Amino acid sequence: MITEQIKKNLLEKLSATHVQVVDESQAHVGHMGVQMGGGHFHVTIVSDQFSEKNTLARQRLVYSVLQEEMKQAVHALRMETYTPEEWRRQKSEGR
Amino acid sequence: MDSKFKEQVQKDIQANKILLYIKGNKEAPQCGFSAQVISIFKTLGLPFETRDILSNPDLRSGMKEFSQWPTFPQVYVNGEFLGGCDIVTEMYQKGELQKKLV
DSSP, X not given: OHHHHHHHHHHHHSOOSEEEEEEOXXXXXXXXXXXXXXXXXXXXXXXXXXXXXXXXXXXXXXXXXXXXXXXXXXXXXXXXXXXXXXXXXXXXXXO | OOHHHHHHHHHHHHHOSEEEEESBOSSSBSXXXXXXXXXXXXXXXXXXXXXXXXXXXXXXXXXXXXXXXXXXXXXXXXXXXXXXXXXXXHHHHHTHHHHHTO
């Protein structure tokens, strides 16, 4: 499963402490990207490696470890990236 | 990516304050994410240009390499790559995008 592969990569290569991958392809059926075989995924990643990086740098980092997946299996990636500290705050705010 | 392509893109992003590399065009975006960035810039009410990467496969592969970014839309403001739909939406919601355009 592609979601498992994405998750495994993120956990291993980003030393992520939390990863959630949701396949949202169903919401985009009929959309050209889906017809071409690429899925839409929503990933939530918590990793120390995001420290002192802005959103652009964080997303570049995520793309860099998913290069193979981005070529074929993934058409679009919605990303939420947190450091462990930001993740704790996020959760305590109950959002 | 040859140097001529690189040069052309450099020129284009310098000549256009807001330049969006998207799927489709302003009137008929072919992807929800492209549509979303268009609607943000339309709301801001500033002139912007778009380039359709679906009708130009060389531009599509070239821009992935130029921006070091694998997806579209790709948003350039003042010649600077800002990111894709997620980032630009976040910047808009925080008012950071508006600051770049003053």
